[in-house]
Every structure is written in structure tokens, then in C-alpha cells.
Amino acid sequence: AQSVTQLGSHVSVSEGALVLLRCNYSSSVPPYLFWYVQYPNQGLQLLLKYTTGATLVKGINGFEAEFKKSETSFHLTKPSAHMSDAAEYFCAVIKAAGNKLTFGGGTRVLVKP
Amino acid sequence: NAGVMQNPRHLVRRRGQEARLRCSPMKGHSHVYWYRQLPEEGLKFMVYLQKENIIDESGMPKERFSAEFPKEGPSILRIQQVVRGDSAAYFCASSPPGRDSDTQYFGPGTRLTVL
Numbered sequence: 110a111q112s113v114t115q116l117g118s119h120v121s122v123s124e125g126a127l128v129l130l131r132c133n134y135s136s137s138v139p140p141y142l143f144w145y146v147q148y149p150n151q152g153l154q155l156l157l158k159y160t161t162g163a164t165l166v167k168g169i170n171g172f173e174a175e176f177k178k179s180e181t182s183f184h185l186t187k188p189s190a191h192m193s194d195a196a197e198y199f200c201a202v203i204k205a206a207g208n209k210l211t212f213g214g215g216t217r218v219l220v221k222p
Numbered sequence: 223n224a225g226v227m228q229n230p231r232h233l234v235r236r237r238g239q240e241a242r243l244r245c246s247p248m249k250g251h252s253h254v255y256w257y258r259q260l261p262e263e264g265l266k267f268m269v270y271l272q273k274e275n276i277i278d279e280s281g282m283p284k285e286r287f288s289a290e291f292p293k294e295g296p297s298i299l300r301i302q303q304v305v306r307g308d309s310a311a312y313f314c315a316s317s318p319p320g321r322d323s324d325t326q327y328f329g330p331g332t333r334l335t336v337l
Binding site (some may be wrong): 141143145151153154158207209212214220 | 296330
């Protein structure tokens with residue numbers, strides 16, 4: 110069985126500061142990994158994904174994540190937070206294409222001016 | 223290319239009524255997934271369908287819930303005899319066949335309120 114753990118249900122950052130959201134997973138097979146963002150009362154938007162190849166993945170809105178197999182982690186970062194980054198972020202894992210996504214509990218990001 | 227469409231966006235039902243949630247996948251997508259987001263809980267998988275087939279329904283409650291994806295028309299998630307605990311946001315996602323089939327694209331959700 111797969112599981113995803115996101116450390117910290119709430120994160121507060123100052124505008125212009127580094128955003129770091131942590132995600133660890135457990136999976137019996139090498140998974141595909143995703144980060145989604147959810148703005149209030151909206152659906153989920155794909156930020157980035159890792160399937161194979163380069164372990165540092167760049168996504169939209171200046172976000173990137175690094176897959177570290179030895180640490181079973183897929184942390185999300187952005188060098189400089191913007192007010193528009195205030196949202197809830199979900200890490201998710203899938204065993205293979207055509208499978209269900211297993212989500213972490215989500216991290217709500219608050220950006221302070 | 224329009225994204226995943228869900229309607230209605232908001233649905234209010236009284237206890238005991240039926241709720242029908244509709245999802246039209248992105249053009250060219252043949253896989254549909256339903257997820258539920260309960261208040262203060264994460265997103266949980268419910269069911270995975272392809273045209274006219276249920277592939278995985280391991281996340282569906284055993285009673286009152288059903289889903290279909292007919293040959294023509296949208297996918298439907300049906301909840302019979304709703305109870306207050308069914309109040310949640312229901313999200314549909316779709317994925318294409320082929321190379322990008324590992325990626326699910328989400329609709330805006332239907333927010334169900336049971337009075």
C-alpha cells in the first residue's frame with residue numbers, strides 16, 4: 110500500500126522568502142510523484158510531476174521539486190514567495206498510469222506581506 | 223481545449239434525496255476518476271472508469287453510491303438517499319490514453335451540501 114505524508118498542515122512565509130513544502134512517500138514500487146495546488150473553492154491544478162529521468166523537476170509558477178529515492182522524498186520549493194502563492198498544496202503518488210492517486214493531507218500556505 | 227467540466231458546481235439536497243453529479247472529461251480523454259474531499263480531510267479516491275467499464279471502485283462506499291461512464295455523454299456519480307455525512311467536495315479527473323496517461327487533470331468540483 111502507498112502512503113504520502115506532508116509535514117506541516119500550515120506553513121506561513123513572508124513575501125519574497127523561500128517556500129519549502131515537505132513530502133515523503135512510501136511505496137512498494139518506484140512511484141510517479143505529483144504536486145497539485147488548490148486555490149479556494151477551485152479544483153486542483155497540476156504544478157509538476159516526476160515519472161522517470163531527471164530528478165529535479167521544474168513546474169509552473171516558479172516551483173520545482175526534487176525526487177530523492179534514498180530519502181523517499183519529493184519536497185517542493187520556490188525561491189521567492191508571492192502573494193498569489195497562498196493556496197493549499199497536495200503531494201500525490203501513483204503506482205503506474207491508470208491507477209488512483211494517493212494524496213497527502215495537504216499543506217496550506219499563507220504568505221505575509 | 224476545454225478542461226474537465228463538472229456540473230453543477232454547487233448542489234444542495236435534503237436528507238433522503240438523490241444527488242447526481244456530472245463530469246465531462248477533457249476532449250480525447252478516455253479515463254475518468256472521482257475523488258471526494260471531506261471537510262478537514264484530504265482527497266480520497268472513489269472510483270476509476272473507462273467508457274462503459276468500472277475499472278476500480280475500491281474507494282466507493284458499499285451502499286448508496288454508484289458511478290457510470292456511458293458510451294455517450296458525461297460520467298455520472300450518483301448518491302442515493304443522501305445523509306449529512308455526504309456533504310463534501312466531489313472532484314472528477316480525467317487522463318488521456320497513451321504517453322501522458324499517468325497525469326490526471328481535475329475539474330472544478332461539485333460542492334454538495336446536505337441539509
